[in-house]
Amino acid sequence: MIESIIVASIFFALVTVYLLLFRKYSHQIYSDALLALFLIVYALNIGSYLIVVFKWLLEVPYLYKTAAPISYLAPPLAYLYVRSVLKNEIKFQTKDLWHFLPVLLIAINYLPVYFMPFAEKAALINRVVEDPFGVLYEKDGFLPPYFQLAKPIQCVVYFILQWRLLHLFKKNKIKSSFNKQTKLVVQWIKVFNVLISTTVFSFLLLVAVLFVGMSQKEANQDFAQFSMVLLSLSILYLSSYLILNPQLLFGLPYVKNSPIRSVTDEVENTNVKEDFDEEAKVISDYFDREKPYLTPQLTIRDVSVAVDIPLHELSFILNRYFEQRFTDYVNGYRIKYVVEKIKEGYLNQYTQEALALEAGFKTKHGFYDAFRKVHSCTPAEFAENYSI
Numbered sequence: 112m113i114e115s116i117i118v119a120s121i122f123f124a125l126v127t128v129y130l131l132l133f134r135k136y137s138h139q140i141y142s143d144a145l146l147a148l149f150l151i152v153y154a155l156n157i158g159s160y161l162i163v164v165f166k167w168l169l170e171v172p173y174l175y176k177t178a179a180p181i182s183y184l185a186p187p188l189a190y191l192y193v194r195s196v197l198k199n200e201i202k203f204q205t206k207d208l209w210h211f212l213p214v215l216l217i218a219i220n221y222l223p224v225y226f227m228p229f230a231e232k233a234a235l236i237n238r239v240v241e242d243p244f245g246v247l248y249e250k251d252g253f254l255p256p257y258f259q260l261a262k263p264i265q266c267v268v269y270f271i272l273q274w275r276l277l278h279l280f281k282k283n284k285i286k287s288s289f290n291k292q293t294k295l296v297v298q299w300i301k302v303f304n305v306l307i308s309t310t311v312f313s314f315l316l317l318v319a320v321l322f323v324g325m326s327q328k329e330a331n332q333d334f335a336q337f338s339m340v341l342l343s344l345s346i347l348y349l350s351s352y353l354i355l356n357p358q359l360l361f362g363l364p365y366v367k368n369s370p371i372r373s374v375t376d377e378v379e380n381t382n383v384k385e386d387f388d389e390e391a392k393v394i395s396d397y398f399d400r401e402k403p404y405l406t407p408q409l410t411i412r413d414v415s416v417a418v419d420i421p422l423h424e425l426s427f428i429l430n431r432y433f434e435q436r437f438t439d440y441v442n443g444y445r446i447k448y449v450v451e452k453i454k455e456g457y458l459n460q461y462t463q464e465a466l467a468l469e470a471g472f473k474t475k476h477g478f479y480d481a482f483r484k485v486h487s488c489t490p491a492e493f494a495e496n497y498s499i
Contacts, residue, residue, distance in 0.1 A: 120343035186269035
């Protein structure tokens, strides 16, 4: 039963990773990548436990301690994910490299194990399989065994930092005037932090039991199972929460950082349409006035600069307010332009290819596909029906 829960948590974590990396909106690529990496790290940690429990480690001794440095990635990844969501970060910052210094240090520490002679490593693996916790007191790296206390300390530090991020975010906003999409973000980060807190608690409990010196092998294994089940259930719930809330998984709401209305100004916003009416009008007016869609090389970054709206916010507005991808939004204007030209008799003098180029389409195939998507017919058929 316990093993089934652990395997299920790994499966759902990997499914969520797939959805995060391959079914996403452009404004949250960075946050998605951080969350996906976090889930991968946890899946590897849980998987390494299964390898020991089922004694598979005997068949793959070179995997011993390979997951140890990787486990130090989880706390900083969780912290950076929360920060990226609350602060609308869109790319990794070089100054954040220091968060991953422990991973490098732990990997260096275990170099003696990685390059240990096969016979010596095989003997060590046998001891690990027989008593996974007894070897915690052995020196198998450059550092003494008690250096492993660094892991729980790291977990506690980042646990505090994560909750501090959320506290400061809520403190700097007028809570009662949170718009709906911001409340959704806050609720999700709260759920995420609670689940991380659960895993930290279970891990600290296990560490306390081991380092206090509980000598009973069965008791150690019971606490290890309890800790691993709690971790697995947390990851399983986290993955399920995302899958059951597609608005988070496929389009994490953008946290609007413009000044928030005071409590007395008006009733809180109730949906994204109201939250971004002003920005949506700016975008629409720009397309109506400047006709940027007539430029074949137009990119979302060009529009972002022109309308002075951050790229990630612009992407969010297009996806959630207009409910269109950037390409579809632009092609919609191009098709309107084409229809107006057809009604003016453009095709009586010029070809469809010439009309496509004038409207901003790069290829004839793209033009036909976009036109059919809107009018369910070819431009020629539309022109013929219009002239009847």
